[in-house]
Amino acid sequence: MENPKTPPSLSAKIADAIRTAIVDGRLLVGDRLPSESELADNHGVSRATVREALKRLAAQSLIRTERGAFGGAFINHLSYAEARAQQVTTSTLLLGMNAISFQVACEARYALERSCTSLAAERRTDALLATMRSEIDSQSTRDLSDEAFCASDVAFHRALVDCAGNEVLSYHLAGSVEAMQPLMNMITFTARSRAEIIDLHRAIVSGLERRDVASVDRALATLEAYTITLGQTVLKARATR
Amino acid sequence: MENPKTPPSLSAKIADAIRTAIVDGRLLVGDRLPSESELADNHGVSRATVREALKRLAAQSLIRTERGAFGGAFINHLSYAEARAQQVTTSTLLLGMNAISFQVACEARYALERSCTSLAAERRTDALLATMRSEIDSQSTRDLSDEAFCASDVAFHRALVDCAGNEVLSYHLAGSVEAMQPLMNMITFTARSRAEIIDLHRAIVSGLERRDVASVDRALATLEAYTITLGQTVLKARATR
DNA sequence: GACGATATGAATGTCAGACAATTAAATGTC
DNA sequence: GACATTTAATTGTCTGACATTCATATCGTC
Structure with a gap:
């Protein structure tokens, strides 16, 4: 210590x-x-x-x-909320302090997130699907700040992992997803890229609804690749400024 | 807080x-x-x-x-070692204090662990494969205590996740795997069950070597099911004593 | 006897001031 | 210039005090 x-x-x-x-x-x-x-x-x-x-x-x-x-x-009885808050703090600092490439962090995050798709497709509830759709609506709002878009993105993905109906899994994945938020906040989302992301979110919800694991996995993989591309664009812009 | x-x-x-x-x-x-x-x-x-x-x-x-x-x-510069130590403490306490069923914890752990198989098969190194084989040898030692068997099991799985060659992924998965150790320590491993587990470990190493993701996934799924069975046996024995 | 106000005591929260231990830098000595 | 000594800044610890909080016991009144 x-x-x-x-x-x-x-x-x-x-x-x-x-x-x-x-x-x-x-x-x-x-x-x-x-x-x-x-x-x-x-x-x-x-x-x-x-x-x-x-x-x-x-x-x-x-x-x-x-x-x-x-x-x-x-x-103290360690609640999920407390444990998650601590894990997020630790993970966020780890990512922020260790010169980790955006690509490595992204790769880890989406690899982990894919681990819930099979259970999520099996157990997804109408309530959680509704939450995800509602977040998609938020993301479609005009004049939404980048921070608000990111926050809604996190909420969407948290609902996705919650679909797996396993609290322990949600705890671990929430840490992984939320810790990425500061890195994601560095990205400026154009109308074009937002539309792309929202389309993929729609594909995820639709896949869950049809219990089509493969299509959810495909959407997540595409999202991962697209996010990494966005990240690299930001880094290039930084390097040349 | x-x-x-x-x-x-x-x-x-x-x-x-x-x-x-x-x-x-x-x-x-x-x-x-x-x-x-x-x-x-x-x-x-x-x-x-x-x-x-x-x-x-x-x-x-x-x-x-x-x-x-x-x-x-x-x-402070938060190192991977420090971050992992904290995450393990938090996760261990979370599992220990929340009356989580062995099955739910196990399901989460193996779901997460499967998230590294694709990268691991692609990037596994000879050094890590050697580590895994060496742990398998340890596990085959006669008169090994249950605690030592568990410890070697954890070391084996940590090498597995390290194969993915992504530090961030290793950090998250190590937390998930190590936090299970106290629960695993409740299980008494008979010679019969050890042999079964070691066979599956061998299958995992072999699958990684051949870069055969599907066979690794199969072995992990079998291991998950078998571990849950063992856990249920323990719980039944407890209930009737 | 019932009931509400009050006192009590045990515990944490905070403060002020002191001294010990440690360490880098400044100083002195050869 | 190299080495020993002093100095000053800072954390680590101790002591004793007071403030605050809160369950319980006590008391007084009806």
Whole structure:
């Protein structure tokens, strides 16, 4: 967690000890940790140090603290929403900080997204198909900003992965899709390219409706290739400016 | 990040402000934050509060701190290893805390893993194929503990996803595969089931070598079905004990 | 006895000030 | 110029205090 060259601080050590206990299942959801004063005594450190350790754990949503009598630090139930938020933050930063080519990121994202098509075609619901159509309508709005277009694009793809009816799958794929958003926001979508993308979105919905996995896969592959082309255009424009 | 019912603490607010600045790119890798005292003055809080905020960010590997003159808090370069470690922690806890059926988790994992087969068959290297064969040898060792068998199984599948030659894809898939390990550790692998699994691993390697995507996909599908069967056997045994 | 207002106590949240430990740079010495 | 020493900046930790929150117990009134 911390630079291995510097010896870990006391607060880091205490946080690690508690984190290990949680991951190993020695502390269960809902359990209450000892009070900060007790923890301080147990570990032979000051309360301030214990508090720093607890804040580290809170940042990972491992614990939640409540004030007042019989308050304290409780082992948190990690919800899908919290887990997804963390995964998106981590993945977004990873993509932003590692000079990853747009093409590699895109290739990974669409490879992952294709993993849901078979289940999605099998299990898609009318409600989710309606959501996807509604997002397509949004994307067709005139004078839509590029950011809004991207946001709707993300919502469309999240609905697509949700069609697979597997929360765990949705969690992983949502991380992969949303982490791409900052990269996608670099692209300026012309009316021409928007029309192209919307057509492919229509093909995806239609394919899901007919439970035609192959046609969904084809549309996604075309979308991937087209997105990479758009990305390369942007990069070329940047290089020559 | 924190319970929305309770108003966020000052340290949480300060951490959020800095986190947003990092994610938005207003703070770049290597940038140094003001010293704790300066941050305390700027935000009108005590140093202890600032420190709690910084520990939250450190827990997410967003910053790294160095002591001494001209030390301080620096925006951290998020490496693949750090990102993967965090993703694994989050995903493991998500699976452990949400009463997810073994079947759903397994379905998600293998769906995701299949997303790399096409690229893997195309790009597999001799080195990675050798790694996979070596893990198969490990798995064939007599008197191997179930934990060691699982660990080797994870290493095998990580080599498989690495074959795709896409770091971003490896990052996402490693999270999905490794997070399953605690669930897999609940299974006791008989000599019979080990032999079955090893046969399928051999089929995967052979398929990659021949660049035969379909046969790799088939082997993975069989492995998925077999793993789910094993999991159900365990659950039944638990239910009746 | 019932019920509402109040006190109590335990816990987290925050603060102020101090000291220790660490480290790069400035300074001094040969 | 090379090397040892001092210095200053910064994080890490400790102490003790007070503010805030909140469930429970207590008390007073009817």
